[in-house]
Amino acid sequence: MGEEEGGHSPNPNSKVTWEGCSVLLDINGGDRLVFARLSPAASLKIGDKKCSLQPLVGCPFGSLFQVETGPKGAHLVLVSSPASSSPGMTEGMDPQEKNDGKLKGDEKDNRALIDDNRAQNLTGEDIDAMRRCGASGDEIIEALISNSSTFEKKTVFSQEKYKLKKQKKYAPKVLLRRPFTRSICEAYFKKYPSRIGFLRVDTLSLLLSMANVGAYSDVLVVDMVGGILTGAVAERLGGTGYVCCTYPGSAPYSIDIVRMFNFSSEICSRIVQTSSSSLLSAQDGDDEDDSSSDPPSNKDNGSMISSDEQSKKSTTDGSPVPVPTSVVNAPPTKKSVNPGMPASPDAIKLWKRRGFSSLIVAAPDMDAWSMVDELLPLLSYSSPFAFYHQYLQPLATCMHRLQTEKKAVALQVSESWLREYQVLPSRTHPHMQMSGSGGYILSGTRIFDS
């Protein structure tokens, strides 16, 4: 794999981290999700301790680390066999689960258990002393257990819970995840849903299917959901086709979330932006919006980025990445292509002539119908579209108009419903908490109408 510039992966499907790559860190089995960039200076605060992220570089995604506090402070150590916590007790575990179900062969129950906070004989000072002597997190947990007067009386299930609680505190675990649409969307939905317009991962997945996003697609998107949509589309294109982000007026929307994906330069070069007015300008080839009159200098006619438009760089440049994290982030070194360059006049001309092959709109703050009315003519015949909205009504109205004006067929307003389950022996049930709404979709296929 070797070294990398700009945080771009040499191999889009690389299974190992590299310096500058973007990672998702799952702390203590989903308790906290943090995006980070593995720059040399990057560090992460876990509990009250700051750990360097350097040990994560060059490790396979999926590796599990544990915080160990040594004489020189806290550091992350690779856990070779990450099987210590009992299966099912980590992520799938429902925090609401209070009633200690009885496992097979577990005859104990809680009738004799008195919770008076006096069950633990070790004091905070004792633990600190152990730490100073270089005791590992696991050793501290063992000590806590053997000094607990109630541990033996607990049910197996409660014992597991006790251990897990102590482990989270004294030996926090950090799981190294590769950011994909799935994890990025889930993390944002959990922590900052408003930044992605309350677009849930199952709804996002549906948008991509319904709009038939796949290799070689030229996808027109309106992304007012922070870039999660643009990133998701680009991920599916894998460096073929184009994602063309369009926007009304003169300022593109922020698509900063795109940086969370580890896109190669190839993929980034396929993400371009242009104003809707330049796409809609009356004649083909009327580049009223483009001040640069240079003829496109593309050697290969496949390139859709105009090389002379660096000055018109989108807002993605320089604005802080909205990373929900406490990580000290060194900005990625930039030698490679930035996502979201202005679309070249040639590309725009081509799209006007051929039409786009998909249209996806996620514009919670715009009037749905006006968007559709404007952009649908840019979609080629028989191509599908999908519009996302947090509210049902604008989509219903929009569907009605599309029907009346006979612009599309296979119209459908739908809503995805997603429920997660806890699956454990004798304790299987849906999670006590679920998301009540992931938004609505209006989908359909444009027809030939002239």
Next chain:
Amino acid sequence: MLSADQEKQNSFQRRICEGDLVIVYERHDAMKPVTVRAGSELQNRFGVFKHSDWIGMPFGCKVLSNKGSFVYLLAPTPQLWTLVLSHRTQILYIADISFVVSFLEVVPGCVVLESGTGSGSLTTSLARAVAPFGHVYTFDFHEQRAASAREDFERNGLTRFITVSVRDTQGEGFPEEFCGKADSVFLDLPQPWLAVPSSGKMLKPDGVLCSFSPCIEQVQRSCEALTTNFTDVRTFEVLLRTYEVRDVKFGSLGGDGSGGAVRKPPCKRKNRPSSDEENNGSMERSTSTVMAKPCPETRGHTGFLTFARLRCS
């Protein structure tokens, strides 16, 4: 369906050619796949349609029958294919399919193993996701189903991305040659837990497995089998709720003395706009609003989706 060839991609210029697969669209719940052959005809309740009339027309166009009725001719997509394919087995529908593709983290270039192939509903979408550099290897122990699926993939122009093999994956597992080569594995089998150990061998470290099962007992056993080599085991149910959209007219009190009773019920046909002639004049003092409500009949369950990631050690 997936082509690097510009001529075969949707565009304003694309025209229907001899040999193309088109989806004949009557209504959202009445569609049919047809391969265009100059001498052929399509006969349905609307009359007779001559294929020769279709050639040279743009995709998405309206074509007329001998009786003057019309249908639309659409370009096939994996989503449309799932709606028109012949059901040789139970199949996965779009909500599950979309979720599976995302959660399996399938991107272009991935190698995906699938069993059983069934009717190839999911396979078609997996192919779209791995193209243009990746591949889907799909296994079913039912020889005829495998053969029919192969034909379908060929008809859709997907053979470059899909290989169908006949194999008992519960009994023999996946072929050894794929050891450590798969980015993702998908199981839709009656006893998926039997294929879990082999799936673990096939996956690259951190690779993702998904098992689809209609019954909770299957999920329970699969999850038990997954504890050995997998982490991050999560089970979901995903359903699609569709809405009826209508222009509903309410009467208002006073005015014509009829007490505002609605004389005409709202247009019955689902998802259809009520035509203007129909409503104009039937109610003078009425207000009309476009409204949506969930469709009364809906699928209540498809299956549980269990995902797990191969543990790194």
